[in-house]
Amino acid sequence: MSFTVTVLPSGRSFKVERDERILAAAIRQGIGLPYGCKDGACGSCKSRLIDGRVIHGAHQASALSAAEEEAGFTLTCCAAAQTDVVIEARTVAGAGEFPVRKMPTRVISIERPAPDVAVIKMQLPAFDPLRYHAGQYVEFLLRDGLRRSYSMANAPHTHDDKPWIELHIRHMPGGKFTDQVFDTLKEKDILRMEGPFGSFFLREDSVKPMVLLASGTGFAPIKAIIEEMQFKGITRAAVLYWGCRSKADLYLHDWAVQAAAQMPQLRYIPVLSEPTPEDAWAGRIGFVHQAVMTDLPDLSGHQVYACGAPVMVESAHRDFVALCGLPEEEFLADSFTSEADKHRA
The missing domain is CATH 2.40.30.10 (Translation factors)
Structure with missing residues (x-):
């Protein structure tokens, strides 16, 4: 038995088998829904259930709370349709472009x-x-x-x-x-x-200035995005904030410095939360998302790409939207959830 999932406001629809996760069916059929971990931990696939009934598999309360579920939200990565379903979700152009x-x-x-x-x-x-x-x-x-x-x-x-x-x-x-x-x-x-x-990649249809926010090895996809910007000649203003504990954790610091030197539209601001005396650090100190808020208290006209530890991504999302006026849809994230994170209550 299969059901039909309709996505608003795009109006796109696709089939999902009984007990198949909605996101898995979307990926299989090249439908570009937003998502990250696929394991109910990051919340990137959170959508509003407009009509129909789903059953949720195991997921973290931080990704979808009981109150949110009661209010009609769903995680497509762990929701199995039990009837035809209508959901409200932003479709991501290009997310299903390449075959898995x-x-x-x-x-x-x-x-x-x-x-x-x-x-x-x-x-x-x-x-x-x-x-x-x-x-x-x-x-x-x-x-x-x-x-x-x-x-x-x-x-x-x-x-x-x-x-x-x-x-x-x-x-x-x-x-x-x-x-x-x-x-x-x-x-x-x-x-x-x-x-x-994943749906974490550059939205090339936007001309807004960008904040590229990374913690730890969350720098990896940000590096790829910067390389693509340079290759395609994308001249949107961008500032890279890379947060780590100590200087040694800025494992490609020289690469980031060189990229900023080669790209006039890119600035690079490293931030250390726990520099050691040996670091002799004269740069920024503290939590990396707070450094962004200090420099850019008004993010209403920006687009943010955040990648790294869940606590950083969640804090940035909450504070940028609530305190800095960032539009919800302009916060794009890839939360690096470890297996321990995925199984944490």
């Missing part, structure tokens, strides 16, 4: 720009190149059906006759995948992955 596919990938190189960060380059099949938007992510397919998600840190145009992607992976001690990356993964190892996924 599974493919093998080979490790080209592994670098450690910081003690707990690995920058890995992965070779893609030349006969079946991965097409994606800068800012999207792939999922590694592990044993027992487990998956781990990482954003591409290089823009698509950087591919040559030997296509490759760059990933920034932070070590999470005890993590099933990151322990492997830091302990046993080596050059020429082959992994399987699937992608591209």
